[in-house]
Amino acid sequence: MTRAKTKLFIIGGGGHSRVVIDSFRKSGSQIDGIVDPAYTKCENVVGIPVIGGDEALDTFSIDAIRLINGVGVLPGHLGRWKITERLRNRGFKFVTVIDPDAVVSSRVKVSEGVQVLAGCILQDGVTIGRDSVVNTGVILDHDCNLGEKCWISPGVTICGGTTIGSNAYIGTGATLIQNIRIGEGALIRAGTVVVEDVPPRTILK
Incomplete structure (x- = not known):
């Protein structure tokens, strides 16, 4: 059959x-x-x-x-x-979507339900947790680590070694320097330049 x-x-x-x-x-x-x-x-x-x-x-x-x-x-x-x-x-499974026009290193690790959209660049050692979304034109440099349910808006640049906690929201065009930590549930407004750690559940304007 x-x-x-x-x-x-x-x-x-x-x-x-x-x-x-x-x-x-x-x-x-x-x-x-x-x-x-x-x-x-x-x-x-x-x-x-x-x-x-x-x-x-x-x-x-x-x-x-x-x-x-x-x-x-x-x-x-x-x-x-x-x-x-x-x-x-209820038992349903979610598909991972990676746009063919994204540049993704062979050593990137993504979990179930992740979405990586057109024009993204994901460099060596990037890890993306379950259900996170990396929107159009985002740059994730080497060794960045995203938790679960992160929303990375279009045009964001995240420099190497930066960690984003689960449920964080990074607004359009924000720039995050290297080796900082964004706490769980933090909200980074559009266009913000982040140069230091952000505590969990903080709204950064």
């Missing part, structure tokens, strides 16, 4: 989702549907059909599908991460 092909669904049909879809399509892979209650069932987004809200997943065996989280993040908002945890707790 032929085993049924595993289906791939993306959560969310907004802007971040479309960027991730583009990255995934470049690799020649197919996304079978979009899960988003904001759209009418059978409507499509960039040519991919919307299958409904979370309830649509109940019609499939958990082992028969894989998910991508396409929901974006705003500073201080935890919706994306709550969606991931809710679905993972």
Whole structure:
């Protein structure tokens, strides 16, 4: 008996989702549907059909599908991460997405659900924890370490040996010098130049 092909669904049909879809399509892979209650069932987004809200997943065996989280993040908002945890707790697995146009060293380590988008440069020894997102044009130099559920906004530069704690948010265009530590849950505003350690859950403007 032929085993049924595993289906791939993306959560969310907004802007971040479309960027991730583009990255995934470049690799020649197919996304079978979009899960988003904001759209009418059978409507499509960039040519991919919307299958409904979370309830649509109940019609499939958990082992028969894989998910991508396409929901974006705003500073201080935890919706994306709550969606991931809710679905993972039900047994679903999340796909890692690395855009073919990203430059990624062979010694980079990424975990389940990580997204690395177009134009990123990830150098030797970089480690990225589960579900973290490295957005368009980010530079992670050698030996940087990102925890879980980090959101690195477009155009960020993080110099070598810097550690980013889990659940940190780094705003667009921020620059972090080498060998500093950003604490868990810290928020770095757009355009900030960071030259020293940032304590956990600190908002740096």
